[in-house]
Amino acid sequence: MALYNNTVMEHFMNPRNVGEIENPDGKGIYGSPVCGDMMQITLSVDENEIITDAKFKTFGCGSAIASSSMATELIKGMSVEKALELSNDKIVEELGGLPAVKIHCSVLAEHAIKNAIYDYAQTHGRKYAGLEGYNPDAEHHDDCEGSEEGGCQGCGNGK
Amino acid sequence: MKNVYLDYSATTPVKEQVVNEMIPYFTEYFGNPSSLYTPGLEAKEGLITARNRVAELINSRPEEIYFTSCGTESDNWVLEAVAEALENKGNHIITSKIEHHAILHTCQHLEKFGFEVTYLDVDSEGFVRPEELESAIKDTTILVSIMMVNNEIGTIQPIKELAKIAHNQGILFHTDAVQAIGNMPVDVKDLDVDFMSMSAHKIYGPKGVGALYKRRGIQIPSFIHGGAQEKKKRAGTENTAGIVGFGKASELARMNLHSHMNHSSKIRNMMWERIEKEIPDIILNGPKDFSKRHPGNLNIAISYIEGESVLLMLDFNGICVSTGSACSSETLGTSHVLNAIGVPVTKANGAIRITVGDNTTEEDVDYVVDNLKQVVAKLRELSPVNGEKGW
Numbered sequence: 001m002a003l004y005n006n007t008v009m010e011h012f013m014n015p016r017n018v019g020e021i022e023n024p025d026g027k028g029i030y031g032s033p034v035c036g037d038m039m040q041i042t043l044s045v046d047e048n049e050i051i052t053d054a055k056f057k058t059f060g061c062g063s064a065i066a067s068s069s070m071a072t073e074l075i076k077g078m079s080v081e082k083a084l085e086l087s088n089d090k091i092v093e094e095l096g097g098l099p100a101v102k103i104h105c106s107v108l109a110e111h112a113i114k115n116a117i118y119d120y121a122q123t124h125g126r127k128y129a130g131l132e133g134y135n136p137d138a139e140h141h142d143d144c145e146g147s148e149e150g151g152c153q154g155c156g157n158g159k
Numbered sequence: 160m161k162n163v164y165l166d167y168s169a170t171t172p173v174k175e176q177v178v179n180e181m182i183p184y185f186t187e188y189f190g191n192p193s194s195l196y197t198p199g200l201e202a203k204e205g206l207i208t209a210r211n212r213v214a215e216l217i218n219s220r221p222e223e224i225y226f227t228s229c230g231t232e233s234d235n236w237v238l239e240a241v242a243e244a245l246e247n248k249g250n251h252i253i254t255s256k257i258e259h260h261a262i263l264h265t266c267q268h269l270e271k272f273g274f275e276v277t278y279l280d281v282d283s284e285g286f287v288r289p290e291e292l293e294s295a296i297k298d299t300t301i302l303v304s305i306m307m308v309n310n311e312i313g314t315i316q317p318i319k320e321l322a323k324i325a326h327n328q329g330i331l332f333h334t335d336a337v338q339a340i341g342n343m344p345v346d347v348k349d350l351d352v353d354f355m356s357m358s359a360h361k362i363y364g365p366k367g368v369g370a371l372y373k374r375r376g377i378q379i380p381s382f383i384h385g386g387a388q389e390k391k392k393r394a395g396t397e398n399t400a401g402i403v404g405f406g407k408a409s410e411l412a413r414m415n416l417h418s419h420m421n422h423s424s425k426i427r428n429m430m431w432e433r434i435e436k437e438i439p440d441i442i443l444n445g446p447k448d449f450s451k452r453h454p455g456n457l458n459i460a461i462s463y464i465e466g467e468s469v470l471l472m473l474d475f476n477g478i479c480v481s482t483g484s485a486c487s488s489e490t491l492g493t494s495h496v497l498n499a500i501g502v503p504v505t506k507a508n509g510a511i512r513i514t515v516g517d518n519t520t521e522e523d524v525d526y527v528v529d530n531l532k533q534v535v536a537k538l539r540e541l542s543p544v545n546g547e548k549g550w
Contacts, residue, residue, distance in 0.1 A: 003471065004471075009471075009475075012468070012471060013472070015477060015541065018540070018541055020543075029543065033463075033504075033505040033508060033544050034504045034508075036465060036493075036508045037465075038543055038544060039543070040543035045515050056544060057465065057543035058541060058542070058543065059464065059465055059542045059543055059544045060468070061467035061468055061471075062467055062468055062471045064465070065468060065541060122193060130282050146260055
């Protein structure tokens with residue numbers, strides 16, 4: 001009997017890729033402590049546009065931490081192009097499933113990675129089909145649980 | 160692995176003496192208490208003893224005790240029955256913002272049928288301000304319902320004073336005392352309340368049994384309709400074994416009240432002293448004056464981390480606590496109680512509730528605090544949020 005399966009628990013208790021890369025090629029933050037979830041992803045990308053390293057720091061519940069750990073594991077060694085295709089469904093699948101109410105945690109991980117790649121693309125003058133029309137802050141509020149009355153102050157979407 | 164249960168406000172283990180007294184009512188005295196032959200009368204005898212014991216715990220008359228299936232049923236019954244009975248007098252009910260959902264959701268239900276509910280604010284420690292109750296009363300007010308002890312932050316309300324304010328205006332007063340009985344002296348005559356909800360499983364009794372105290376002479380309609388049980392006020396064949404268990408638990412709670420209170424508060428205080436000294440950036444939610452707080456309750460907001468991860472990591476080490484956080488179990492949303500006392504959402508997300516009880520030992524305190532320190536340090540290491548960043 002457990003809230004989460006063994007894979008999720010393993011990634012929660014022993015998370016991979018914890019930390020912050022110094023002078024990263026890309027950095028993305030998604031969510032806010034007001035919403036109960038916040039992820040920061042930093043990336044190292046080489047000249048062939050391969051993600052050589054990924055690290056995370058996450059404020060959140062067990063599944064948010066496990067999703068961050070799994071997501072960073074999955075994108076390490078991937079091309080940037082390929083990493084942009086990483087969906088939250090894939091993260092959930094690799095984790096062996098999450099409870100229905102926790103699926104949004106995997107969405108946060110997907111967005112945090114996209115934001116980090118967006119930052120990389122902006123600072124390195126790259127263009128990717130997967131980022132076309134992408135606004136790093138736009139969809140955040142949809143995932144934000146926030147408080148009932150307060151809305152999400154953290155993402156600036158107010159009441 | 161060591162197991163340390165620290166969620167006595169959620170439920171308690173059933174005491175052995177309670178179980179022993181219940182068992183014959185499943186097998187030997189299995190008769191329906193409404194039956195007139197000997198096995199029925201034997202079962203009925205069990206109910207009589209239990210009723211006497213519950214009454215003695217709260218200094219009521221036995222005939223003022225009505226057994227129900229739980230505290231929630233008692234709360235539902237009072238609100239709906241008073242609303243129905245006094246519909247012609249008025250449609251206004253006063254309660255507080257920090258009540259249990261058994262009260263809040265029943266009030267919301269009544270609002271759909273034209274009742275008006277005032278949800279009183281509380282101060283930063285969760286106390287209802289008597290003057291605010293006084294000014295909320297209208298000509299149409301028919302009931303005031305304020306919980307005696309808050310389940311999350313342990314605030315003990317000045318019930319006697321609040322009941323007096325209601326009575327001065329001729330208004331009925333109910334209190335949800337589910338967290339209070341067995342944890343503080345409760346005397347319905349002294350408090351002068353009209354209705355009081357209780358539950359067995361918070362006082363080392365079984366789940367599935369509660370009671371409503373209803374002052375003699377007040378007439379309210381039934382909530383569960385059917386047979387003539389509980390003086391025609393609460394139909395349904397009695398949960399004989401459960402009620403017998405509630406009776407025994409009440410007797411033990413009365414006899415052990417002071418040792419239980421002393422033990423709980425001693426352990427709780429030891430735990431808080433160490434936590435306060437050894438873990439930085441934490442806030443104690445609820446009354447700072449521990450004499451106005453549930454003897455076993457601590458509610459702490461741990462900055463920069465999220466409550467469910469704390470719960471999970473502690474559980475991994477055999478320690479059970481609960482959270483008031485956004486990510487807790489099924490309900491994604493911060494605690495309405497912490498919101499009402501003004502805890503910022505960022506801090507409420509990192510809140511945990513620790514409630515100690517009879518089986519918590521001094522050795523547990525060290526095991527728990529040592530573990531909590533490690534868990535907090537590990538999760539803060541993982542967190543992108545810290546003091547410097549201003550959250």
